[in-house]
Amino acid sequence: MASRKEVADLAGVSEATVSRVLNNVGPIKEETRRKVLEAADRLGYQLNAIASSFAKGRSGNIGVVLPHVPKVRLFSTFYFSEILSGIGEAVQEAGMGLLLLYREPGAEFDYLSLFRTSRIDACLVLGATSLPEEERSISAMADSDMPFYVIDQKYENPGIPSVLADHVQGSYLAAKHLLDRGHRSIGFLNGSPHYSNSRDRLEGYRRALRERDIPFDERLLFEGNYSRKSGFEAAEAILRVLDRLDAVACSNDRMAIGLIQGLKEAGVPVPGRLPVIGYDDSDAAAFVDPPLSTVRVPFYEMGKLAAERLMRELSPAAKAGGSEAEAGRIEILPTSLVIRQSSLTAKES
Amino acid sequence: MASRKEVADLAGVSEATVSRVLNNVGPIKEETRRKVLEAADRLGYQLNAIASSFAKGRSGNIGVVLPHVPKVRLFSTFYFSEILSGIGEAVQEAGMGLLLLYREPGAEFDYLSLFRTSRIDACLVLGATSLPEEERSISAMADSDMPFYVIDQKYENPGIPSVLADHVQGSYLAAKHLLDRGHRSIGFLNGSPHYSNSRDRLEGYRRALRERDIPFDERLLFEGNYSRKSGFEAAEAILRVLDRLDAVACSNDRMAIGLIQGLKEAGVPVPGRLPVIGYDDSDAAAFVDPPLSTVRVPFYEMGKLAAERLMRELSPAAKAGGSEAEAGRIEILPTSLVIRQSSLTAKES
Structure with a gap:
């Protein structure tokens, strides 16, 4: 496999420029960017699957894939709106965008193409079920070492990282x-x-x-x-x-x-x-x-935690240090009782 | 300026393929896509500003730009969640993605760069104010003929299209x-x-x-x-x-x-x-x-209507027919009274 130096030589730029292009940081002339990408492409230079997606141009977007249910106003449910608020907060802090995409509940969904086409850098899956088509689609991300988290749903497959509530x-x-x-x-x-x-x-x-x-x-x-x-x-x-x-x-x-x-x-x-x-x-x-x-x-906290972890895994340091050690993690947040009146008999309330 | 035929000839493909690539419809081999884009690029083939963004690769995303207010869970407010549900429904029907991006309230925001960098194909602005920095930023989209709508906020500038409630x-x-x-x-x-x-x-x-x-x-x-x-x-x-x-x-x-x-x-x-x-x-x-x-x-309906209009304006037919005639439109949806008990004196309720 080609080295960064070979890419730099072929493109006629410095190694630092190759890194800047591949990590999509800082302003870079379009011509320079094209030259580096072409050189990297010609030499088959790939750090890993994620770097390959970066090479095509990092999108700056975290994908959030939601089930589409006709007539259900998903955002108007406390469940989704709180999780999304938490995700949005983390994504905003990181200066990224939050790309909402819909999937058909219970059907296969091609998550990998979202990475391949550079629409997203990482993925959060909301409202997922244990139906085999859904589990299979999500497992494909784990098998390809894509950065993702499932929120509030767990699978038998230990390779699928989740943030859950207890x-x-x-x-x-x-x-x-x-x-x-x-x-x-x-x-x-x-x-x-x-x-x-x-x-x-x-x-x-x-x-x-x-x-x-x-x-x-x-x-x-x-x-x-x-x-x-x-x-x-x-x-x-x-x-x-x-x-x-x-x-x-x-x-x-x-x-x-x-x-x-x-x-x-x-x-x-x-x-x-x-x-x-x-x-x-x-x-x-x-x-x-x-x-x-x-x-x-703690729905808000679940969304925020999952997004923060994802973005930490996207950072160059995490990738160098082996994000795979991070993968497969299941994080379970505690729940707590809130007593008001509906559960107390009239006499006592 | 080059014609579609010239692009097709240089790329060695049919004119229909050029259209399919530039409008990003249907499955296209990556190599074919690259050839067409390079040919279009070399010949300086540009329909207009929007087509230029398409030529770089249509993102397939509708941008929704929201104010970021620390500690406010925007999605958990009925106002935003309903508007977003309406937008989401229209975007889902069109098979597009919904890219949520935050802006600083009261500050300038560079909407144009979202188009220039092909992050979005069209833009919806939510929670906008009449503060001069915000109006100026939004006016820049109107001046550049970008496809966008402001929701539930109107401006003096007649070039800014809005969907409002009465x-x-x-x-x-x-x-x-x-x-x-x-x-x-x-x-x-x-x-x-x-x-x-x-x-x-x-x-x-x-x-x-x-x-x-x-x-x-x-x-x-x-x-x-x-x-x-x-x-x-x-x-x-x-x-x-x-x-x-x-x-x-x-x-x-x-x-x-x-x-x-x-x-x-x-x-x-x-x-x-x-x-x-x-x-x-x-x-x-x-x-x-x-x-x-x-x-x-009708918040849901406002969001849906604005998104549908935007996507109609993005269609090739609308662009050919002059989407400018569509621009500058202000659409006002009616509101209605709902009487329950809080407004009735105890005796009457």
């Missing part, structure tokens, strides 16, 4: 809170099991029951899709087994708010007849009626 | 609603006058007063910064003139929610003692306590 703990705390208040029969309104974070929530809920030797009852499980509407619709199923329920834990605040609305319309007061706890500690949680007990999740 | 009408409707209910002395909590949309809201408020021959009283004007915290803090100033106030109109829901919280803490019930109306019809408005009367603003 949803086992969060959901455990929510269920335990209801059990601590003397309730025994706790309904659980969860999101799709395609998300590892939903499965983690279920695990936390089950752990809390196990601790009290309360048998797990599948008939007390309900499924929504994390939208308020799905929470509202779940009210119907929950009302059918109301006699058997002491309280309900929901896997996010939006579903809890929808559920409470549905229960209200059916004349079932919350928390009076049925205490409810949410999850996320979203913007609205403190202001809805009744104020929502919930679990705080 | 905030004069919206604010007029809010004030008129309070006047219709028999209130006369209406406080007005507005945002910064640096935004044309704040000035429009003030105009609407004044118009409603004028219609009833109620003199405008500057002492009933309060200023926040559209954050909930600023609404909470405004409660103090509003409490000082409480004796003189029948009701308060706020320029967004967040300030209204903060104000209501501040009033509650001071023992002043809303709407019982002081009816309050918000503005935006945000996600939370229906669920807060009391449910917020407000003004619906």
Whole structure:
């Protein structure tokens, strides 16, 4: 493989200029840049896959790949907006751009082409599921040593780096809170099991029951899709087994708010007849009626941390020092309980 | 100036291939692409400034330039998240990427370099103010015939195209609603006058007063910064003139929610003692306590419309047909009143 010096000689420039072009730092005449790139190309000069992308011109963009769901205003959900705010903060500090791209949920997605065509320097994947097509597409990035992080979703493949929140703990705390208040029969309104974070929530809920030797009852499980509407619709199923329920834990605040609305319309007061706890500690949680007990999740911090790590891995020092040691990391941020009124029975609230 | 045929001849490809490369449509072998670009470059083939950017490789990205305000989670505000959702929907449909970039509020910003360096094909400006540095920077895009739209902010310069909401009408409707209910002395909590949309809201408020021959009283004007915290803090100033106030109109829901919280803490019930109306019809408005009367603003539609128009202007047909006829357009979308409980006195609600 050619050396930097050979590239410099062929292009008729200094080695420093070769570095400046390949790392895309500082102002460089377009002609000089072209000469260096051509020389590097002719000599097959490649540091590694990332350097090759740099050689074509670093984009200065961090890609954020989001699922596209028709009619869902993704940015208007607390979950995505907070993660994006955190990413945006880190990206802004680094003077980079944040390139939002959509993928079809559950389908294959060609992440590698985003690197190959220099649209992005690094990638963050949001709202990913465990569906095989998605895992396969993401694994391809790991196999090619591309710089990326998945946020709030984990995979069996240990090569896939993730920043997560501890949803086992969060959901455990929510269920335990209801059990601590003397309730025994706790309904659980969860999101799709395609998300590892939903499965983690279920695990936390089950752990809390196990601790009290309360048998797990599948008939007390309900499924929504994390939208308020799905929470509202779940009210119907929950009302059918109301006699058997002491309280309900929901896997996010939006579903809890929808559920409470549905229960209200059916004349079932919350928390009076049925205490409810949410999850996320979203913007609205403190202001809805009744104020929502919930679990705080550091979404903003997750986004910021993942983006900061990515950009650290992009730095020349990290690449020289072997970013592979950094890869494969799973970072789990803690969650915590926030008690307001929706989970307390009327008398106590 | 060279013709497309000359470029095709020099590159040894068909004219159709030249078009496909320069418009970046369909799959093209990298070698073919390079040959065409080199030939076009050598012959100085340029359709216009935009085509020149295409010749360097169309980015496939719509740029969205946002103000960076430390500690403000922009995406978590209803205003930005809804506009971005609308933009995202249009951009997704067109198969393009959405490149978010931050600018310093009140400072000059070099939009043109984003086009020159092919980072973006077209630009949307969000959260812009009337400060001279910002207007100057945006005017530079108009002077260079770059494809762009400003959202929810208007300028004196008729060359700057904008998609707006009719905030004069919206604010007029809010004030008129309070006047219709028999209130006369209406406080007005507005945002910064640096935004044309704040000035429009003030105009609407004044118009409603004028219609009833109620003199405008500057002492009933309060200023926040559209954050909930600023609404909470405004409660103090509003409490000082409480004796003189029948009701308060706020320029967004967040300030209204903060104000209501501040009033509650001071023992002043809303709407019982002081009816309050918000503005935006945000996600939370229906669920807060009391449910917020407000003004619906089609933010999502504004973002979608602006992005769709931009992308239409980018299409080859529009460019051939003279996109300049399209430029300079101001599109104003209507707003409407939404009555819930916060503006109704307790007895009536």
